[in-house]
Amino acid sequence: MKRLIAGVVLGVGLTALAHGAGDPAAGEQNAVVCAGCHGQGGGKPIMAVYPKLSGLGEKYLYNQLVNIKSGDRPVPEMTGMLSAMSDQDLQNLAAYFNSQSMVVSQANPDLVERGQALYRGGNMASGVPACAGCHNPKGIGNEPAGYPALGGQTADYLVKQLKAYRAGERATGSNASIMMDVASKLTDAEIEAVASYVSGLN
Template identity: 75%
Template sequence: MKKLIAGVVLGVSLTALAHGAGDPAAGEQNAATCAACHGPGGAQPIMGNYPKLAGLGEAYLAAQLRLIKSGERAVPEMTGQLDNFDEQDLQNLAAYFNQQPAGGGQANPDLVTRGQALYRGGNMASGVPACAACHNPQGKGNEPAGYPRLSGQNADYVAKQLKAYRDGTRGGGNNAQLMTDVASRLTDAEIEAVASYVSGLH
């Protein structure tokens, strides 16, 4: 597992370095259409199972936009949305959303203890590593490695993605293999608890 994590971190870091930085001002011009689903600045999605885009990390956002555009990551709601965007447009969008203030969320008080234990310490019995190892103890992510910010993210969205990794319906990208392995070891109750916890982590 440690070799896999190290390999993924190196691969993502090199990928991130291979692409130029985006222009947030240029990205803002194309972000208006995104607000219909993700809210102004990508911070207030209209539905809980849509992601907050604000502050996720430019490298992560750009990588996901590329995967969605190519179809390697299937997101039915995004079908056709990126067809007219070139590589620089995607990078600019990522830069714009990354600079927007990330909003907070609210954790279910009944799930905080279990969610915190899993996020910070993992589950040694089932081989689940601590989420904090890659996503930062405060949930701020790891921009150079391309790991997204989880702090304040919608709990419904986090749970949906963990279940998609677990059942193999979310793939693509350098992190997919790692997340598929981690999620395959999570129970529904653990997913609910850790998703709730990161939503309130801010």
């Protein structure tokens, strides 16, 4: 009987972990300080090079917060911001921001056709896979795999991150090697086009 109870408790615990262990209400309290850069609810950053955090995916957000806190992903603007937060605090923050709606940006009409072609079909000639394969055709990501939702993200932030992956400056996280490989095959023009397209993807 004890084994059965232990098994049920373990099963319930693993299920909760698989579906996110954060409390959005608790996360909202700690998110107040984040609004200074990322905007209320994480959806309207004060600068386009800062990311929108709303609706990115709880697993992805949590992993990034852990990497930033540990210093594995250096973000100078966030130095010390997470130092006093526990692992549960980070889970709660991730749950809160994931519960918020993404505010979609406006894509540059001149870049939509090329950006859409890259996002949906990649570039066979240079070996670039379709972004939609991991991040979903609608840009909503893949939560179980930890692939973030991209639709609506600011183009400037996406350009900055793709170039950081290409230069090997962003090399932490379970999916970093995939992104470094993809970005290494993208030209500046392709990065600008796909980032613009994604910013308006809804």
